[in-house]
Amino acid sequence: LQLSLKRQWFLLTESGIKKEDYRNITARWCNRFLLYEGVSLPSSFWQEALLDEEPTLQGETLLFYIRKGFITFKDFNTNIMTLGYPSKTDESRILRYEHAGIEIRTGVELWGAEPNKLYFVIKHGKRIN
Numbered sequence: 001l002q003l004s005l006k007r008q009w010f011l012l013t014e015s016g017i018k019k020e021d022y023r024n025i026t027a028r029w030c031n032r033f034l035l036y037e038g039v040s041l042p043s044s045f046w047q048e049a050l051l052d053e054e055p056t057l058q059g060e061t062l063l064f065y066i067r068k069g070f071i072t073f074k075d076f077n078t079n080i081m082t083l084g085y086p087s088k089t090d091e092s093r094i095l096r097y098e099h100a101g102i103e104i105r106t107g108v109e110l111w112g113a114e115p116n117k118l119y120f121v122i123k124h125g126k127r128i129n
Contacts, residue, residue, distance in 0.1 A: 001076040001099060003122065009112060010083040013124070014095055021081070022107045022119040025058045026050075029120050033102055034062075035072050059104050059118030066104070073102045079124050091129070098125030 003021055005013065012018035023029045030046035050058050065071040076099040086093035100123035107113025107121055 001078065001122065002080040002082065004082050004085055007083060010081065010093075010095070012111065013081055016127075018111050019124050020107070020111070021079075021122045021124070022111070022113050023122065025055075025062065025104070025118060025120060030062070033073055033120055035074055037070055038072070040074070063104050063118075076102075078128065079122060081124075094129075096128035098128060099123075100125035 003023075005021070009018060009021070013021070023033075027043045027047035027050060030050070031041070031043040034046070035041075036045070050061075053061050062071060066073075079097045079099050081095040081097070083093035102123070103121045104118055105121055106116060107119050109115055113119060
């Protein structure tokens with residue numbers, strides 16, 4: 001799983017302080033992280049599924065379907081965090097961590113999350129490089 005970060009979040013992640021990253025619950029990220037009944041579906045499916053919901057309910061709706069087993073998270077082994085969009089050889093701007101899972105929950109305000117807002121929370125395990 002590769003995610004680009006702004007400098008502030010990259011430096012906190014690199015220092016070991018920030019151990020998770022946040023992404024808004026949108027059709028784009030649903031497409032990237034979720035399976036519906038074991039199948040990867042296009043963003044248009046998630047867009048239609050989420051359009052009927054108020055933004056504050058989207059995460060709650062996904063949590064309901066996850067608990068029921070209809071929606072699952074895709075399997076990832078590694079989180080590759082980059083400072084912007086570096087070249088593949090610019091190792092100073094690339095961090096690698098074991099993937100420790102994804103959850104839907106609130107995040108830490110000091111790490112960029114808005115209060116009481118649900119996010120996809122990408123958890124970082126042990127640093128690889």
